Amino acid sequence: MGIVQKFIFAVLLAAIALVVTACGSSGENTADSASKWDQMKENGTIKVGTAGTLYPASYHDSESDQLTGFDVEVVREMAKRMGLEAEFVEMAFDGMLTSLNSGTIDIAANDISITEDRKEKFAFSIPYKHSFATAIVRKDDLSGIDTIEDVKGKKAAGEATTIYMDIARKYGAEEVIYDNATNEQYLRDVSSGRTDIIINDYYLQKLGIAAFPDLNITIHPDLKFETPDQGAGIIMKKDNNQLKEQIDQTLQEMLEDGTISELSKQFFGGDDVTKKPDLNY
Structure with missing residues (x-):
């Protein structure tokens, strides 16, 4: 076999190997999915x-x-x-x-x-x-936020990768990142002025406000956000x-x-x- 023929043969073998590997990977993913479910049922x-x-x-x-x-x-x-x-x-x-x-x-x-x-x-x-998103702010001055443009520069509390922090970023808020903090910590920080706003789920915020009636917090009456979620x-x-x-x-x-x-x-x-x-x- 000449050099050219050997080269062509090697390329063909490599191509076949790639196809076989791809097919094998697809089958393994399916098998893995099935085996995980079977293992779950067994355990x-x-x-x-x-x-x-x-x-x-x-x-x-x-x-x-x-x-x-x-x-x-x-x-x-x-x-x-x-x-x-x-x-x-x-x-x-x-x-x-x-x-x-x-x-x-x-x-x-x-x-x-x-x-x-x-x-x-x-x-x-x-x-x-x-649901949809609303904003918790201080009750006495609405954290100085009258319109959506006023969110810019305000301290927004949340976790880094949530859709709610994405909304805060979109409107130019300063991020204050928490790691699995309790609702009470979030709410007290707004009330005390450590942060200014929490953008989050309306139903969660409604119950949070009710759970801590003595805090200086409220849901902003004019700010609602249609989130990009499904x-x-x-x-x-x-x-x-x-x-x-x-x-x-x-x-x-x-x-x-x-x-x-x-x-x-x-x-x-x-x-x-x-x-x-x-x-x-």
């Missing part, structure tokens, strides 16, 4: 990342100190219907995404907004909560196809039979967050 548990500090989505009951909350109880019931026990691991939101990729947890549930950017890197369940759902690794299928099917059943609606009313003061809000304000 009887599903590891869930959640904050444990975000009232009323995921927090500790003041009397029993037991982990509870809307997202926590949705996942507990979902896992039960799937024949699994939910094992919760408490961590900050950024840690949840890292832990999903490393396999430390199987899913995360923590009022997590479904966005296009996140869908490029992770898989989401169908949404089971819908509801809130459970987040998991991108290739967990079988797990996603099981979760979606179970959540759909829970939405249809009213279970999630009842949990919503229990944790959100009678509000049904399973329904999309009217944003004609």
Whole structure:
């Protein structure tokens, strides 16, 4: 065989190897997804990342100190219907995404907004909560914010990778980053003037205000934000196809039979967050 023929033969072998490798990788991803679901069923548990500090989505009951909350109880019931026990691991939101990729947890549930950017890197369940964003400010002077333009230069509290901090950045706020802080810390810092504004979920803020009536805080009457999310759902690794299928099917059943609606009313003061809000304000 001449040099030219040998070169062509080598290129053909390399091309075939690439095709075989690509096909093998696709098959392995499918197999991995199936084996993970099988392993989960065999172990009887599903590891869930959640904050444990975000009232009323995921927090500790003041009397029993037991982990509870809307997202926590949705996942507990979902896992039960799937024949699994939910094992919760408490961590900050950024840690949840890292832990999903490393396999430390199987899913995360923590009022997590479904966005296009996140869908490029992770898989989401169908949404089971819908809302919009509002702003907590000081009650006596609205933190010096009359219009949306006044947010520029104000100190906005939040976690770095949330859609709410994205909104604050968009309007030129100065970021004050917290790592899995409690609702009380966030609210007290606005009240005391350490920070000026918290942009976050309306339902969470409504309950936060009610829980601390003595603080100098209120929801700004004129600031509302239509977030770029598609509801809130459970987040998991991108290739967990079988797990996603099981979760979606179970959540759909829970939405249809009213279970999630009842949990919503229990944790959100009678509000049904399973329904999309009217944003004609």
